[in-house]
Amino acid sequence: MPASTTGRPGLSPSRPLWRRPVTWLVIAGVLVAALAITAVRLQPRHWNACHGFSREYLHVWSRDGDCVGVTDGATPIDAAFGAQLGGRFGALLDAIRAENERVESGRVDTPGSDTDCTSTAGEAVDVAALAPWRSDLAGGRAIHQLAGMYVAQWRANHLRQPGGCVPFIRLLVADPGRDMNGWSEVVDELSTYDRLVAVVGLALSRTQMIEAARTLNGRGIPVVADVVTADGFDRSNFAGVPEVCHPQSGTGKLTQFYRIAYPNQRYFAQLGAYLTGVDLLGRGRAVQVTQAGYDSDQFTCTNVEHVNRLLEPAPDPITFELSGNGKDATGQIFTKVSPICTDPAVRTVFYTARAVDLATFVVAMNRACPRGITIAAGTDTTRLLTPETSHALEMQRQDALEVLHSGNVKLYFPATNSAARLAGSTGFANFKAAYTGAFAGTGHAELFPFTDAELADTWMVNAHDAMFVTAAAVHALHTNGQAYEPAHVASNLSSFEIPDAAQGTLRFDRNGTRVGTPVVLRLCSDGVAPSTQVVVPRRLTACPGDQR
CATH class of the missing domain: 3.40.50.2300 (Response regulator)
Known part of the structure; x- marks a missing residue:
């Protein structure tokens, strides 16, 4: 019997693997499976009807037919909502995006000064504004809320108020969805951002927002809330509140938490x-x-x-x-x-x-x-x-x-306050000047007049002061020579009172709730x-x- 050319006695020459049909079937199956897995993993957070992703891994994605996620202003959360009330929410996102771009450039102008604020690479931090912006329970007040935060961001970066202008602050806008049920995924997203040092906002005393704050605190990220008022929604963690009113889910605790509003x-x-x-x-x-x-x-x-x-x-x-x-x-x-x-x-x-x-x-x-x-x-x-x-x-x-x-x-x-009670104070005058400056260069100043009607619901001044307090703790990082980390921001928040906020001097009790009447x-x-x-x-x- 002649010898096999393959060196395998008694067997006919074998085909190379790449010529075998079964090989191609296996390869095709693996590719299909890989593509399917990739599509499932990416679809909710990237390729979707919610305008995809913006940049630096900031994402807006689909969840149960709604849009949730985090944006730096470059990607709208919900284009239809952005167009309501004359396009005010969309105009705010545009203004925030422009300010964030100035932050990324490392240089912002300082009105009335010959010296601009400058920074080098790495001298900027992220603060996220987390709230159910489109919730039926918030209504049009959410626009005032975000406007107040933007004014405080602009004031911190351009006017050195409070306590300098470095590090610059980039403002991110995080939305847990109309029903707030996307809070866990959005908090997970925020937790991946290396430059995030604090979260402000919340807006509503609902279980979802309580759990979001608890989870953020559990991961070492401080939270400064603006208008939440439920008793126990502070570092007392509902101690002394009737059991019937306790959140019915979650076991975490608020440990690095402050709020600008008072309890009910x-x-x-x-x-x-x-x-x-x-x-x-x-x-x-x-x-x-x-x-x-x-x-x-x-x-x-x-x-x-x-x-x-x-x-x-x-x-x-x-x-x-x-x-x-x-x-x-x-x-x-x-x-x-x-x-x-x-x-x-x-x-x-x-x-x-x-x-x-x-x-x-x-x-x-x-x-x-x-x-x-x-x-x-x-x-x-x-x-x-x-x-x-x-x-x-x-x-x-x-x-x-x-x-x-x-x-x-x-x-x-x-x-919490009224425009009549605030009028004449230094902090309110500074807030008014910053408001005018923040919107002057946006191309949308006519959408944001400074009137009693804009201020009446108090969401704007409370949200501004939440961001103002946070900016004070952020700027103290540079003054104190501290690393730009959430733990140091939390430490700074706990150690001082804040003068000249829009509502005057802000003080907090041992539970992180504002002192006052x-x-x-x-x-x-x-x-x-x-x-x-x-x-x-x-x-x-x-x-x-x-x-x-």
Whole structure:
């Protein structure tokens, strides 16, 4: 038998592997599997309907039909939202992008000075503004919130306020989605950014935002919140708060956390004292209306608990299903409130639900109480001071403003501050100058006038001051010779009070909650535009349009 040319006795010559059909089948299968895996992994965070990714691994991606993620301004979170209210949110992202580009260049101008602020490579840090910008529970106030943060960023980089201009601050905008349920993925994304030293914002006292703050603190990243007010949403970690109001998920703790707002307890103490002093609160004189399932919303739940303590006796609240997710509460509200004024002893109705339905409630109470009624509501009342992003909600707001103009329904609420109380202070004057400078060169200054209407809901000044406090801790890194790391920013936050913020000197208690006293306001209207009047203890407060 002739020898095999392959050296394998008794076998015919074998084909090379690359000529065997089975080899190609295997290779094809591996390639298909690899492509499928890659597509699954990349699709949610890159190639999607949410405008893909921007740069430096900042991503906006699709989640359950919504857009979530982090942008430096170069990529919109949601183009449709950016176009609302005359394109104001989109214009803000443009302004932030331009400022971030100046930061990346290492040089920004200093108005009125011969010396510009300069930095070398590596002398810039990231601060992320995390909030549910498009949530139905925030409404148009979110635009004021981001505007305040941008002004503080610009002020820190250009005006050396507070404490110098190095390191420069790049502002990132993080969105956990309309329903906030993308918070975990967005926090994971933020945690990968080497230059991130702090997070500001949050906006809503909801379980998702509480868990986001806890997770960030657990990873060593400090958080400075702007307008969250639920009792226990601070470093006390809900100690002393009724169990029913505790977040029902998560086990983390807030350890490096500060907030510019006060707790609900302080707001309602002020409101209750005023109402008692003008004989609008007493045994059997008030009832409470709130949203069904209020125990799952820490803001509403702690509102309810405080009002229960104010009422004598404290009957079960009247509840309704809050509007949202395609539901309209109008019919429910009109039905539920119609019997209230049949009791002549009732002079005041507490509204402790989220304010997405407050406008409807005002109109319903006007119909139910032709002899007049007082509404006492929580801090979310500021929603009526700001145009809505939704046309339908804006029409409801305008209807409520017409009712308030008549004076038949009088609306009182507590707030962190008011423009009238701030006027004349050095910090507020500096804030106004920075506001003008920040928008002067954007090409969109007409979209951002500095008016009482812009300031009235307090979200702008609170968000500015959250960023201002953070900027003070960031600039102290350079002054103290510290590494640009979150741990040192957290250390700096804990060690000083902040003078000359927009709301004056800011101090924090041992739980990271601001020290001070809220103001009580009456919400007034000329029939179209709202305004506020600061109350005087033991005196009924009049609005210019009162007819009775």
